[in-house]
Amino acid sequence: MIPALEIRNLVKSFADGNVIAVDDVSLAVAPGEILSILGPSGCGKTTIMRIMAGLERADAGDVLLEGRSVLGVPPHKRNVGLVFQDLAIFPHKTVRENVAFGLRMKGVKGADIGRRVDEALRLVELPPATFARRMPNELSGGQRQRVAVARTIVVEPAVILFDEPMAALDRRLRDRMAIELRRIQKQLNLAAIYVTHDQETASMMSDRIAVMLHGRLMQLGTPLEVYRTPANRFVADFIGDMSFVAATVSGAENGRTRLDVFGNPLDLASDLVPAAREVTLGLRPEHVRLEPEKTVDAIVRGQLKSTYFSGGSFVHRLLLSDGTELVARSEKAAFQPGQELWVAAAPEDIRVLAS
Amino acid sequence: MIPALEIRNLVKSFADGNVIAVDDVSLAVAPGEILSILGPSGCGKTTIMRIMAGLERADAGDVLLEGRSVLGVPPHKRNVGLVFQDLAIFPHKTVRENVAFGLRMKGVKGADIGRRVDEALRLVELPPATFARRMPNELSGGQRQRVAVARTIVVEPAVILFDEPMAALDRRLRDRMAIELRRIQKQLNLAAIYVTHDQETASMMSDRIAVMLHGRLMQLGTPLEVYRTPANRFVADFIGDMSFVAATVSGAENGRTRLDVFGNPLDLASDLVPAAREVTLGLRPEHVRLEPEKTVDAIVRGQLKSTYFSGGSFVHRLLLSDGTELVARSEKAAFQPGQELWVAAAPEDIRVLAS
Amino acid sequence: MIARGRIEPLLLGGITGLLLLIMLSPILTVVVMSLTDGSTLQFPPPGFSLRWYRSAWELLADPADTGRFREALVTSLAISLTVMILASAAGIPAAYALVRHRFRGKPLVEILVTLPLVFPLVVLGISFLVIVSELGIEQGFLRIVVAHVILVLPFVVRNCVASLTALPLSHEEAARVLGANWWRSLMEIVLPTMKPGIVAGMLLAFIVSFNEFTVAYFLYTIDVFPLPVWLFSRSNTSLDPTIFALSSGVILLDFILIWILDRLVGRQGVTL
Amino acid sequence: MVRAAISRAAGEERPAGPNPWLLLLPAGVFLGFLILASLLILRLSFGVKGAEWSTWTLESYRAILSSLYLKSILLTFRLSIVSTAITVILALPVALFMARVTQAYLRRLLLLVLLLPLLMNLVLQSYGWLVLLAPDGLLNRALRLLGLIDRPVLFLFNESGVTLGLVQTAFPLAVLPIANAIRTIPPSLEEAAALLGANRLRVIRHVLLPLAAQGILAASLLVFAFNVSAFVVPFLLGGRRVSMLALLIRDQMGPLLNWPFGAANSVVLVALALAVLAAYQHLARRRVR
């Protein structure tokens, strides 16, 4: 199947090459798929979108829309929808005029416009009778968001790009909107790319996640893949919390690897162990158990720094002997700060990463 | 012990009484304690702080600093520190001058100023040698944040107020700063009030949380108390996720209450059941189990709408027969969307709230 | 950027350049004329020389100052300087009150402060003439200064308002909470951050007052004879290119002042 | 914006610093003179020549209705409106360009070039125009050389010369507010329109111009008020053949010594300025909201 939108080896730098915003990124999104681009601030997410939409010119690489290169095609002739971070609702136009704008520009006829606008408004659950005549400043944040979406989908773009359009909403509303966006996207079988730096939102709404750092693509996969088998420390830490413990490979045999963690031996069933002698073990807080006494699956010892309660469980912060910090979650809080504890985890929950 | 800061029955309205920003709020914070004020946007958090600092005049109520009323004392004569939401670093002064400002205003002598500024900068981990001479625009967001803190603590206020100073930082940095703030506060044994609308941050750093809505204090307690025994639906939902299921009280005897949940009987050990016949059951996602077949602790049936993976577990969204939505978390994902499932939970994990 | 195309900036730039050239053309002509080596306004000049600059210099350096040129220049500079100082003394606190305070009658005050911007200069000049003659004020310097201060007040106030609005209230409040009384927070925080607006207002005040003709024309006296009036009366007598050389000098001065203005004001821009 | 407006109104427990009226006092002293002057003119307008302070009559206002002054008022209006329209239309592309210029040196140069004509001594500029626009001037010679005309056209000493002067001097008054208005329009609005299929012209028409409308209107009012009371331009470029109101006022107050009549005309002019200003302030306040 031809991807709805594909980018190939995109490169883009700013400030005369001093800032490399996008560094050789390739991606494709299929019809009916939502792909999230996830990464910290400044990693180049917006820049990629702008290049896709034709608002920015790439230094190298290609952008293909339904299989055809659109390099050099100006934005108003591409069939790409973009929902801006600040929504970019036209403040001087009513909701109806905002949504109708694209149709008018495309030369759609009057009667058709009315019908399609109403349809789009209904799709985003803004009853036209109530909302069509409102001015944007008479809308709440969530409603404005819907108008921006309606305005974009009404012109039936080949692909729709969302540039963190919900960053300004509070978490509760953001979750609701994310779910709704997903519903609309599936209903219209649109291809969509969703940019965010919030991994929760990304997981919630997307089929696949592309994790970026410093303009480079770090990993591309389903939310589960990315969480379970992060490609590197950065991805691991960015998708959910992860604590890192330094370890040394002391031997390997029969598909098992022996490690040395601060003097404690650890035996893992892993052929994934890299050749490097120094490795990093990644532990998710919810996979870690704290034990007052050494257990079979104990890995390392640490001193409890503090415990607080958050989101239904207790969060414990421990200091290891080399000063690194380790986070564990538990249902119960049974320890005192200052206490020395063993950190235990099931071998299959331990990730081994290159240092 | 005399509280470091106390407010009594504070009332404040704006726009000639049309907007009641603070509605009869009383609070106290003890030396060495951090109290978080948590609430949605516009609930009056900032207004309370401004009244405490003397930047705003209360309509009624009293503000006591170390036991003495400070009504009528102008801000520069109160001994209250305030870290502003926008940090309010003076852009035309160096880091050193910013931090020294308060000391100069208090008439501290030159040599003393130098020493105390260096000390404060070291405390917030900005080595004076590197940072003292920088201008604010040469600092990163986190560093600016530290300067704002240093500038406030250096004058040794009786209490220090933080008005969401980290809202602009990303989550990772915010967590780090929260932990650090807490360290500094404990080290100096300061009384502190921290305003935020992020429950994660509030839980992480505070001894007690005050939850506000529409200018009113909803609940005051430790993070654990507030999570475990939310005073009402709003608090329950605001502090972590909670799903709500409508139920009817059908009888009560021997400290047990019988409920009717969509036709299914439910028996709870609860004398907390309110007199009301219509009640709401509150369920935390992590306390809910989904079962294909009815179990003893099954509560209600629902249809699985969607499942996604986030933060180490699967999130399931179900639709109950009355259209309400219910969220459950599980380690494994074993069901198909559309499937009918039973929602089960241990009786002690079910909250009964007034409707 | 692709969005705006490459043609558009060029096109707009071209139109802008052309229009500004037209707007500037009389000034450029004056400069070119000052370099003529003829003695009439023949344009383009038959040849170029600096002879009229020499004659302008002689006028300026004439020890007896018979042409009263130097006197006029000094008078104008003194007026502008005084106007600048008085206008900022009046305008800066007014701007502060307008931005930071809420009081009854504020809309009226706002209108009043902007009024001089649209008040007919002729009426201003004449009514002042009537006032001074009725009150018997013969102080020519003072009356021009007062009229000019009124005239430039909007420039000062509006620029100060612009820069003060950009200063978040929280900065002032931070200073207060850190123990600064109102006066010290004003000196340490408010005024330094308002600097671009203050400088813009002051320089505009100076430039406007220095070049203002209409009001000065009605209010000058025998002893107080500002440069624009001097230039006018001189050009009524003879149009030899000396006056163009002198004018070029004034242009240069204005040019430098506006340049400084922009340097000091920077990104904030000038409010008219 | 709303937030800023709200917090600005916040008051301390005890008001800090001096009373606002004290702060307004110095400006008030000067503006007091302006009010005094206006009242004086108002009073004079009800007087009789030679007995300005002791009589009350509407004679001067009746005299305004005489054909000459009515004609002059109409002429003043017409020229102001025409010059305002031209100024604002010409200002649009320049403002558009200025608003989007990022290079510091270019911005600086633009501002400089823009402000010079407004601030420069007009007496001097009028000689520049004389050289350029006279029948024997550069423009005529250029046009003749291009074969566009065979007899010199008189650009000076008539309405076209005055209009040109009005446009030239008021130009920055139009460009700066419009540029400021455009600068506040988020570029994302333009981009959004482009992505919805609007070409550049339609983006300008449907997005930029409507959004800058208030700035454009404010600029128009400013320019109109400035031009309607213009004195130097018709005085120097009109060859005394374009009798705008300010010139006639000056003739009445000066050579003809008919103060009441000059005052009555001044009242008309000031009333006009006030009306325009009120409209301008109204707009400005609406924009803040």
Add this chain to the structure above:
Amino acid sequence: AGEFAGKTLRVLTWTDESGQAAVNNIMKPFEAQTGAKIIADLTGATSEMVAKVKASASNPQYDLVILSGVGAIELSKQGLLEKPDADKIPNLQKVAPDLRFGGDGYAVGYLLSTQGLMYSTARVDPAPTSWKALWDDRYAKKLFLPPPQWVEAMELTLVAIHLSGATVEKPDAGFEMLKQLQDRVVTLGENPPQVAELFRAGTLDVGGPTSPLYYPGTLGNPDYALNITHDLAEGFYFDPQFMIMPKGHPGSSDAVHALMNYALDAKVQAKMVGSVAYGTLNQEVVLPPDVLKRPGIVSPELIKAKGISINQPYLAQVRAEWIQRYTEIFGM
């Protein structure tokens, strides 16, 4: 040190070259001779001087104002002037009796401003001999006329009245005749150097009435090819110029009288005629031949033969109305 050492006089007169000439030929020598200090204000036309004297009536700034007759009449009517003492001005005896005083005796004669017809010697040949040249089709759109508030405008009106056969009392036909010039006039020349410049550039061919004293630097200059003729069939107007003392003037009265007397001295008047082409008042003045040959200079004989003194008191009455009508014709 002279008799008025330490005394300061403030003199207000024209902005143009004649003011400068007065400074050089009258005030400077007078300063040297008497030790008085004179501050000269060379600004404006008569009307502006009137306005200034009037405006400062309650607190006079000037000791002596030199202006044209209309202004003197206006001010004397308003009672703002101090009556001069003829005995302290012996040179007045050398002036024709009807030109000694003006403004009901409140003004002392100074010099004569004569208004002739200006033409370009390069393009108008032979020299015009009648004011009809202004209505000549050949000079349409090459014509300048005086601005409304000037005395010259009234003189032009008088010319038109004369040519149309109307009378001063019933001037309508004259104004009709002026209307014929409505579309022919290029500018109402208020700025003489500008007018000269327009002649030089070929924009103007004829114009007037105008006084040679406005064109000191250009009249003889071959670049400009200008002349002003007074030898016209209908005659030419002259406008006696006066010296007045504002009531309550700040300086010494004796010194002012002495300055007036000095201004009327035959040698001084000859110098003034020579430098700015005035018509003389002092009948004992003899002009050297080279001066007489200069363009624009009117000999005492020509003044006698063709000079017409305008009826200032009457004109002062109709002035406002005439200016309005004139403005209506040319200023819209």
